[in-house]
Structures are given as structure tokens and as C-alpha cells.
Amino acid sequence: MVAEWAGASPKESPFGTAEGWRTGTVYIRPRVPPAVPPRAPAGSTLFRGALLVTQDPTRRVLRGDLRVEDGRIAAVGAVGKSRADTEVDASQYAIVPGFVNTHTHVAMSPLRGIADDRDLGGFLERLFAIDARRGEPDVEAGAALGIAEMLLSGTTSFLDLYYLEDAVARAVERLGIRGFLGWAVLDPALTTQKGIPVENARSFIGRWKDHERVTPLAAPQGVYVCSEETWLQTRDLARATGTLCHFHLSETRREVHELQEKVGDRPAAWLERIGFLGPGMVAAHGVWLTRREIETLARRQVGIAHCASSNLKLAVGGVAPVVELRAAGVRVGLGTDSVASNNSLSMLREMHVAGLLQKHHRWDAGALPAQTLLDLATVEGAYLVGRGMDLGSLEVGKQADLVLFRLDHPTLTPARPEAIVSHLAYAASEEAVDSVYVGGECVVRHRALVREPWSGIHAAAERTADALWSG
Numbered sequence: 313m314v315a316e317w318a319g320a321s322p323k324e325s326p327f328g329t330a331e332g333w334r335t336g337t338v339y340i341r342p343r344v345p346p347a348v349p350p351r352a353p354a355g356s357t358l359f360r361g362a363l364l365v366t367q368d369p370t371r372r373v374l375r376g377d378l379r380v381e382d383g384r385i386a387a388v389g390a391v392g393k394s395r396a397d398t399e400v401d402a403s404q405y406a407i408v409p410g411f412v413n414t415h416t417h418v419a420m421s422p423l424r425g426i427a428d429d430r431d432l433g434g435f436l437e438r439l440f441a442i443d444a445r446r447g448e449p450d451v452e453a454g455a456a457l458g459i460a461e462m463l464l465s466g467t468t469s470f471l472d473l474y475y476l477e478d479a480v481a482r483a484v485e486r487l488g489i490r491g492f493l494g495w496a497v498l499d500p501a502l503t504t505q506k507g508i509p510v511e512n513a514r515s516f517i518g519r520w521k522d523h524e525r526v527t528p529l530a531a532p533q534g535v536y537v538c539s540e541e542t543w544l545q546t547r548d549l550a551r552a553t554g555t556l557c558h559f560h561l562s563e564t565r566r567e568v569h570e571l572q573e574k575v576g577d578r579p580a581a582w583l584e585r586i587g588f589l590g591p592g593m594v595a596a597h598g599v600w601l602t603r604r605e606i607e608t609l610a611r612r613q614v615g616i617a618h619c620a621s622s623n624l625k626l627a628v629g630g631v632a633p634v635v636e637l638r639a640a641g642v643r644v645g646l647g648t649d650s651v652a653s654n655n656s657l658s659m660l661r662e663m664h665v666a667g668l669l670q671k672h673h674r675w676d677a678g679a680l681p682a683q684t685l686l687d688l689a690t691v692e693g694a695y696l697v698g699r700g701m702d703l704g705s706l707e708v709g710k711q712a713d714l715v716l717f718r719l720d721h722p723t724l725t726p727a728r729p730e731a732i733v734s735h736l737a738y739a740a741s742e743e744a745v746d747s748v749y750v751g752g753e754c755v756v757r758h759r760a761l762v763r764e765p766w767s768g769i770h771a772a773a774e775r776t777a778d779a780l781w782s783g
């Protein structure tokens with residue numbers, strides 16, 4: 313069987329018409345999905361003649377075939393005349409590993425634009441007041457909006473930090489992305505959560521531990537709302553359950569100075585002093601770090617989610633020492649942060665901004681080259697969330713988390729193999745993402761979500777925004 317979209321010509325593009333294609337004015341064309349979503353990845357799929365951006369250990373880019381069996385990659389390169397249950401003529405596409413967004417708060421998506429043009433202090437003041445009155449239905453509607461945006465821009469995994477994560481997990485299961493979901497932990501006296509946050513995190517992990525697309529974890533909010541006891545309780549929970557730990561770290565100078573006044577140490581140094589840091593941890597931001605703190609993070613195998621756009625927009629004043637972190641052996645991924653501070657969840661934009669920021673700041677056009685940016689967005693991000701052996705590249709045995717980019721899109725032209733990595737890092741539009749697979753299952757086909765129509769997600773998000781913005 314040949315997949316229904318295999319022969320689509322540019323005239324039948326997701327942009328609708330040739331006119332729309334030229335002008336790029338049509339952004340999302342909702343389509344009615346099939347009555348029964350084709351979610352079962354069992355069986356085999358063969359993508360013929362694609363430009364494969366493998367992200368394998370030698371970073372090969374080659375013209376060839378990609379075979380998927382039972383949700384995993386079974387062959388990369390020429391597969392000869394072998395047949396498959398489904399065959400796709402992929403000669404007009406680049407196939408790229410799905411992006412891994414290593415820091416976000418996806419449920420905040422209906423709050424895009426609500427707290428612009430203010431620093432982190434003013435931003436949090438506005439957002440905390442809204443967070444306090446949210447319930448599960450609107451968190452789920454917000455998460456579905458964010459997940460739709462991520463899938464449509466090529467992200468197949470994300471690391472989240474929020475509360476009411478059961479609602480986020482349900483949105484993950486509805487739309488078919490992979491969610492690494494961190495339940496926000498902070499001091500009981502400072503939270504609006506019902507019950508004790510660390511215990512809420514423990515229950516959440518228990519409820520979702522063995523789900524295929526949901527990976528639960530605990531997520532301390534930051535040193536400004538977590539006492540030593542809270543940090544250590546969360547560390548113990550992560551150790552006992554074998555889960556990741558995700559937290560904000562050294563985002564602003566204010567955070568650093570206030571902690572120094574309180575305990576006499578900077579955040580990373582203090583977390584080391586109290587015995588918190590260890591493997592399986594991902595710290596978001598890490599803007600204000602000393603050389604000694606960088607060495608500590610490397611020694612403790614703590615990863616950093618670099619959020620360039622959010623840092624720039626909130627004017628945190630510094631630039632995360634990404635080059636020094638990597639030189640010291642710290643794994644770095646890219647994160648968008650929420651749309652309230654970015655204001656996009658696109659990893660394509662994030663690669664672009666992260667690259668430009670380091671080059672400009674360091675007076676070095678060679679800093680964070682295109683290949684490194686793509687590494688951070690794929691393989692490095694996969695290692696950050698503990699799945700480097702299973703996600704992040706096109707290699708035999710790994711999950712078939714794939715993004716098909718249209719090679720005839722203006723932003724991927726000229727579609728030369730030696731330029732494709734550059735196009736992805738610096739030029740590609742989200743509109744060039746045609747189809748997306750998670751674990752071999754097609755979740756976006758021709759820019760339309762497969763499992764649910766966009767129209768319902770959109771309507772629910774608008775209703776949620778109406779309630780949140782009016783308060």
C-alpha cells in the first residue's frame with residue numbers, strides 16, 4: 313500500500329493552493345481526520361529516496377531509504393527491493409530526527425502575549441496570580457494548544473515543568489507526542505497547590521510511571537521558592553523512583569544575589585553544598601554561572617536546558633556560557649520556555665536565536681555552528697531527558713520519531729545535502745514541516761494533526777484564554 317499522501321505535488325501542498333504556497337499566508341489548514349485515527353505503528357513503513365539527516369555519530373547526510381518496523385528504525389540507507397506494508401515516495405523530503413524541547417511550561421500556551429515587555433519579576437507577578445486559579449480542564453486545553461504548536465513545528469519530545477500535570481499527560485496521550493512531565497515542587501507555605509507539592513509529585517509519578525508516551529518526574533521550581541528540605545525531599549523522590557529531576561537555575565542576577573544574601577552561596581554552589589546535585593538532572597537557564605559552578609555541574613553530570621529566546625526577551629542581562637559548559641563536559645539542550653516569555657514553542661526559531669546570540673556575544677562567528685545547534689535540538693536533548701540511546705537520531709533500533717521537511721519550500725532552497733543542516737539551524741520555517749511521526753505513528757500529515765482536528769483544540773484554547781485573560 314502506498315501512503316495516501318505519498319504523491320502529493322506542490323499544488324496539493326498543505327498550503328492549500330499554489331497561491332498560498334507562494335505567499336505563505338496560510339498557516340494551519342485544519343482538516344477533518346479519518347474517523348479512526350491510524351495510530352497503531354505495528355507493521356513496516358518504507359520511506360524511499362529521502363534526504364536523510366541522520367544525526368548519527370558521524371552526522372551523515374545521505375540520499376537513501378529509511379525502513380521502520382513496529383515503531384522503530386530498522387534500516388537507514390539503501391534497502392534495495394525489499395517491500396513494506398506502507399511505502400512512501402519521500403524524494404521531495406528531508407527526514408530529520410524529531411526535536412527535543414528541554415524546557416517549557418506547555419499549559420501556559422493560552423497566555424501568549426499576556427505579560428510582554430517586562431522583566432522576570434513583573435512577569436512572575438502577573439503569571440502567579442493567574443496560575444493560582446487554574447483547574448485541570450483549562451490546563452489540558454492549554455497543553456493541547458502547546459502540543460499542537462510543537463508537533464506542527466517538528467518537536468516530538470518535550471520536558472515540562474508545571475502543576476496539574478495529569479491534565480498535561482492527558483493532552484500528551486490525546487495528541488501522541490512524548491511528554492517528560494515535571495510536577496512543580498515548592499515549599500508548602502508558598503504554593504497554591506492543594507496538599508504538599510512533593511507528595512503531589514510522588515502520586516503523579518506513581519500514576520504515570522509506565523505509560524509509553526508520558527514520563528513523569530518531579531520538578532523543583534527554583535531556589536527562590538524551595539527550602540533546603542524541599543530540594544532534598546525532591547532529590548530523594550527522584551532517586552527512589554528512578555526518575556529525572558528538572559528545575560530552574562540561575563536565570564537572573566536577582567536570583568543569585570538574593571540567595572547569596574540569604575545563605576552565602578550562589579545557587580549552583582549552594583545546591584552542591586546541600587548535596588542535591590547528581591546525574592539525571594536538567595537545569596533550565598544556567599545564565600549566571602561561575603567557572604567553578606560549571607565544573608561542579610560537569611562533575612555531577614547535571615545538564616543545562618539553554619533558553620536563549622526567553623533569556624533575551626526577559627532581559628536577564630547575561631548570556632548562558634554554552635561554549636564553556638560544553639567544553640567542560642556539561643550536556644546542553646535547547647528549550648523554548650513558555651510562550652508567555654518566548655513567545656513561540658518552535659525549536660527551529662530556538663536554534664536560530666541560540667546560534668546568533670553566542671556568535672554576537674563572543675565576537676566569534678564560529679561559535680555554536682549549525683551542526684552543533686542541530687545536535688542540541690536533537691541528540692543532545694535526547695541524552696538530557698535520559699533517552700539518548702533511544703531517541704534523537706536516525707539509527708537502527710531507535711524509535712522512529714521523524715520529521716519530514718518539504719525540500720521545495722522556499723526556506724529549504726537550495727536543497728543541497730551540504731546545506732541542509734544550515735537551513736534547519738538558520739532558515740527553515742515551521743511551514744516547511746510536512747509530516748511528523750512519533751514511534752512510527754504518523755501524528756501530523758500534510759500539516760494537519762492526525763489524531764484530533766485542530767478546530768476543537770483551537771476552540772477550547774480560545775475559551776480558556778477568555779476565562780484566564782479576563783481575571
Ligand SMILES: [Zn+2]
Nearest residue numbers: 560596649650
Ligand atoms: Zn521556565
